[in-house]
Amino acid sequence: MMDGDTQFGEVEERLAAEALIVDVDGYEGPLDLLLMLSRTQKVDLRKISVLALAEQYLAFVERAKTLRIELAADYLVMAAWLAFLKSRLLLPPDPEDEGPSGEELAAHLAFQLERLSAMRDCAAKLMARDQKGRDFFVRGIPEDVTRVRKVRYTATLLDLMQGYARLKTKEDFRPYTMDRDHVMTLEQALERMRGLIGYAGEWTDLLSYLPEGWESDPKRRRSATASHFAASLELVKNGAIQIRQSDIFAPIQIKARPRD
Amino acid sequence: MTDETLEESLFEAPPMAEQERMVEAILFATSEPVTVAELNARMPHGADAKEALEHLKKRYEGRGVSVTKVGEAWAMRTAPDLGFLMQKETVETRKLSRAGIETLAIIAYHQPVTRAEIEEIRGVSVSRGTIDQLLELEWIKFGRRKMTPGRPVTYMVTQEFLDHFGLESARDLPGLKELRAAGLLESRPPPGEPLAEDEGEEDENQVDMFEEDADLIEETQED
């Protein structure tokens, strides 16, 4: 009330300041601001006057300062750098100085601006393309690919023969091991396996070689397993069979070595 | 779309070919079947969805996709005969059951053999499932009927069986003597029974089995 003019001036100032704040907020950093300022030159970015641009930027920052707008640090860093660039461009080159020339620095800034501008154009072109779900559409009733689990039964020739042998000897089944101890020797196992391996054309679990009557009783099974394992190692050594185990405790498999 | 084009379309519907394209796109993209009324509502004024649908349906005849009616609505579906393409198979290998192996072995060694004969040899009845499984695996097939009362069907092994087991013919199956020599027959004849009889019987069986093939055997031997 006391001083209408001052008050009016303050309001005006504040409005201007607000406008500037909004503007600064609207920019994504100094490079963005520089790009906007460069538009005022209305020339190809490659022919832009970096010196004029630097002056525009510095003037902008000055104005912000007088309006006591707090500029983010990177705007000030850019201002300092542009002030440096300006001096480089205006002063004759110092032969002592080994740094890049003002022209080189200006060219790089122009390149950065051109590149940013180009990427903005690309972004706009990209977003203007036909888009999925807006301009073109995918199948509305997709038919799911069902995963079918198919069980394939398999058997080896050895299974077949053992099965048949089991049947044919059922009536008079009397394992010859009955009159021995619960121990199967390496020799016995080796003897047995020599006769059998000829039929092991494909990978077969070693345990399937255990003789009838030795599979269920734990004691006999242990002994037979051990002797068969030892025997198979012996056969591997002789080059008669191959042996493999995919993992610890996985079944040990053997296979006759193909005759060359 | 502006009002202008809307008004324009009041007087001039798009050409039928264009309407057909529209129906095609709508049926493709909509998440459920669409009725003719809905199609008409979505298409420009004056369009005749029903006719366009007929054209489209014809166009897709014999293709991998067909235009089908679902209740009162329409949808596009993959051709039923191509349903097999809509699945991804994962194959799991499992060992044939003991009953399966034994039945298969009997058929292989005694073919052609009836179910009653198989049961006699196994000493237990053979479940329908076991035979079916072997048939499905294409390891056995039906042989000719036996000329005995009831004319029972017989079973034989197939080429597929021979391929799977790496045999050239069923005759390549080792005989009982070989099985014994290989240590597969671990039983000993019960005390007092002469060894020969046992063998004799087996041999007889084998002869039975291969009587039909006798000629073939000779042939093979000649080779």
Added chain:
Amino acid sequence: MTDETLEESLFEAPPMAEQERMVEAILFATSEPVTVAELNARMPHGADAKEALEHLKKRYEGRGVSVTKVGEAWAMRTAPDLGFLMQKETVETRKLSRAGIETLAIIAYHQPVTRAEIEEIRGVSVSRGTIDQLLELEWIKFGRRKMTPGRPVTYMVTQEFLDHFGLESARDLPGLKELRAAGLLESRPPPGEPLAEDEGEEDENQVDMFEEDADLIEETQED
């Protein structure tokens, strides 16, 4: 399928017209692009999905639905000019911020590109949220790490990106050639800074990227 038919089909693939139907059914049924390799895996042995695709693509030219290439995969999509019929199907996508859009464009045109390089181009730091949003949309993915100190991760665009913007490949990005000709895709170190090891590497990467492309282009042209 038995081994027999498998073997048979090794020698005799279904006729091309039938293969075309199959490709049509598979592409029609899924909303996701399907690779040629997957098509071949799902079709009978001996089928040539690539050739069938070419036939199919031609057949759908000018239709309401089109067969489009998405990177190494193929998909069916409604014709873009019919989008106005699909208001019902339109999905409201979360609006990407200006930073998001620009970051996406930079990744697309400069891939593989590090975060530091994106920041250098935009002149501001890239917020974690921007990258996260693009990753979430499945428009960008991690590329291999750069062989520079710190081994920074790189970003690349995805097949979903290509699909979303209807691009056959990243080479079809609008204006790519012009940008390259203008040298705007090169990474230029600021003057005075020694040509860092990483810059050299970067150039190499870029050459890599476009060399590969060159081969692909040639291949395509041969076909």
